[in-house]
Amino acid sequence: MGGYGGTDLLKAASAGIRAPSLHNSQPWRFRLADGTIEVLADTSRQLQVADSGGWAMRLACGAATYNARLALAVISRPADVVLAPDSHQPDLIARLTPGPPRPATYPERNLFAAIARRHSHRAPFWPDPVPADVRVRLLDAARSEHAWLELLVGMTALTGFSEIAHSADRVLRRDLHYQAEMITWTDADSAADGVPSLADATVTEPQDLLPQRAFNDRRRAAGRDYEPEPLVGILGVAADRRYDQILAGQALQKVLLTATDAGLSASMISQPIEVPSAREQLRRSLRRSGYPQLALRLGYGQAGRLTPRRDVSEALVPVAARLP
Structure with missing residues (x-):
């Protein structure tokens, strides 16, 4: 052929x-x-x-x-x-x-x-736990693409991750250049890229276990917790070269699609990876070889909006062309 x-x-x-x-x-x-x-x-x-x-x-x-x-x-x-x-x-x-x-x-x-x-689901998940057989499917999906997925079990592990994630989020919120760049990628719902201004997460409250991106200024009703105990997974690979990061991307997508096929929703938590000191702290806390590449929040929830995409024609390179 x-x-x-x-x-x-x-x-x-x-x-x-x-x-x-x-x-x-x-x-x-x-x-x-x-x-x-x-x-x-x-x-x-x-x-x-x-x-x-x-x-x-x-x-x-x-x-x-x-x-x-x-x-x-x-x-x-x-x-x-x-x-x-x-x-x-x-x-x-x-x-x-x-x-x-x-x-x-x-x-x-x-x-x-x-x-x-x-799609990324930023709204709160329902309290229904993710069954053991679905968790095994997620672990197998990462492993089949030469990556590992560490599912955090118990409040001790979750609280430790929460502290690292919030610390990294505070660092990024203090970076005015970082915040300005994020604003440029927060667009109206009609845009073909960026995060819609109506992204379904509300502003992070002090009692929340996990940080959320500040894509809007909507607040939830007073006194309501976001999620008491979400399922959090850390995706990692053996090394951290260019090749390994591409490898991690393939594993990430297989995990996300496996979750979707199982009826789960997910969102990604990248703040602990974006801040080098937080990433190293996270790596040490996992007590396993390799490098974390992304954190995932997984659970069951009401279907949300698909994020927009540019037309496929904009992503095609003519046969004879080379990227600059």
Whole structure:
């Protein structure tokens, strides 16, 4: 079977753009090159303050790569994937080459169907606990993509994480440049990128266990707690190179889609990763090898809004073009 064509590229990119990204910045591009599909980082959409090193951009592009893999698998054109294939092209995230054709598996079809439903859920979750078998599925999803997921059990672990997360959030709130950049990515509901101004989280109150981004100034009724005991997971990988961050992005997306397929909702907590001292404190607190890449808040809740996306055509790079 020959290389990928324009139709394959469109299917892969249409799925890829539904990946999550910090502040919904959508820092990815897709290109057809000699019968392969390439996923590239769009550095023009990199957050210069919040993500000066490109960690979040690579995580997002890794997640987009995983979505593209699923899109190709469900049309019986699964890809052999090489991450960070060229050290001389640091913005080249992944190269997808056609592998032997085969029918899609049931898990691949289920995860692909979840792409269109997955979104960040910032509203409070219901008190229903996440069953043990679903937790195992989440752990297996991370492990299958060469990552680990640490689910925090008990209030001692949650309280420890809460202190680290709130400390990091306070550092970021004091950074005027950081806050100014975040405001530029907080848009009206009609925008094709950024976080909608009606994002469904309310302002963090002093008693809240976990911090929330200040995307709006809405407050909840006086005296109401946000969530008493959410399920929090920390996603990590063995090292912290460019390659590892892309790897973590793929694992992140498989975990998120697995959660969606199981009826769960999720939101991402990146403040403890964005502040180096907090990240190191979190790494030590987990007492395991490797580097945390993101924290996830998981639970059951009412369906929320899908975040907007730019048209897929804006994410396609002409065949002969090269990113600056």
